[in-house]
Amino acid sequence: MGRYQFSINKKKTIRRRRIFWFVAFPILLIASLGISYGAYLYKKAETVMGDSYHADRVKSDLRDKKVDPNIDNVSVLFIGIDGSEKRGTGDHTRSDALMLATLNEKEKSVKLLSIPRDSYVYIKEVGYSTKINHAHSYGGPKATIETVEDLLDIPVDYYVRLDFNAFMKVVDALGGIDVEVPYTFSEQNSKDKAGAIKLEEGMQTLDGEQALALARTRKLDSDLERGKRQQEIMKAIVKKAASGTSVLKYSQVIEAIGSSMLTNMTFDEMKAFIDYGISGNLNIETLQVAGADSYIPNSSGNNVYYYQLDEEALAELKGTLKQHLDVASHEPPSHTAGPSTEN
Secondary structure, three states: OOOEEEEEEEEOHHHHHHHHHHHOHHHHHHHHHHHHHHHHHHHHHHHHHHHEOOOOOOOOOOOOOOOOOOOOOEEEEEEEOOOOOEEEEEOOOEEEEEEEEEEEEEOOOEEEEEOOOOOEEEOOOOOOOEHHHHHHHHHHHHHHHHHHHHHOOOOOEEEEEEEHHHHHHHHHHHHEEEEEEOOOEEEEOOOOOOOOOEEEEEEEEOHHHHHHHHOOOOOOOOHHHHHHHHHHHHHHHHHHHOOOOHHHHHHHHHHHOOOOOEEEEOHHHHHHHHHHHEEEEOEEEEEEEEEEEEEEEEEOOOOOHHHHHOHHHHHHHHHHHHHOOOOOOOOOOOOOOOOOOOO
């Protein structure tokens, strides 16, 4: 099992596999719909995805040439940003969720890594180490991608950035999702009103605001457990999207994702992932890198909380991802970690 924790979902129906990838890449929905309704959604998805496309990153600096997802193993970084009027929007926000997917074209397999938001890492954009979620506020997707590449020593070929308004709209468009709430807690809502969301322990049907609160909270556990909860919420969205009652809601889901999405993937590149959904033998492995709570003094001498990654576990994880992508190691970046300037 190794020093990092994982679980493997092997036996899914083809339909559910297709819907899983629809959650990440909305166009893949077309494979599971009727011809007439599918043609309508195809055109809608093509328009929405075209509006979300930004040609700001043609290829990774760790690649000799641009990848083709039809024939190459590729990686996709999902960036969930926690924007609001209080914290700002767009490139000036911090990321609140980071998930890296590596896709092996021959095996039709996927490894999905959740990266804790408080991970203590070096950020090239500013030249010092701090929490990985700060990278986006320093330099948007570009700085976040460079930070992840430096951390894992693998190329990040594509990124998909979504804000939490889109997350809530997707959940609401599906009529809510069924999720096991691990404990009773209260959390702020999307408008940053403290204690506005209150959830009881147990299986519940959550709306968008409630699901967001569950995805964000970490008052009673840890950053690592928070990542696991986010993966469980993703599975709940998949399950609801795969249900027959959700077919007529797909148009709303496409709108919810596309209206708040930014990506360097073209519509044609997204379509290349359909093969993963219909292969019939797709397996998805979810990964978590081990670490421990840590307090490091900043430039003012105050102790700041970080999630300190376990170096041995991180080295093992790098090897796993490199093997999955079939890429060679690169020269590690030369830098001195140094203390954060965070207050």
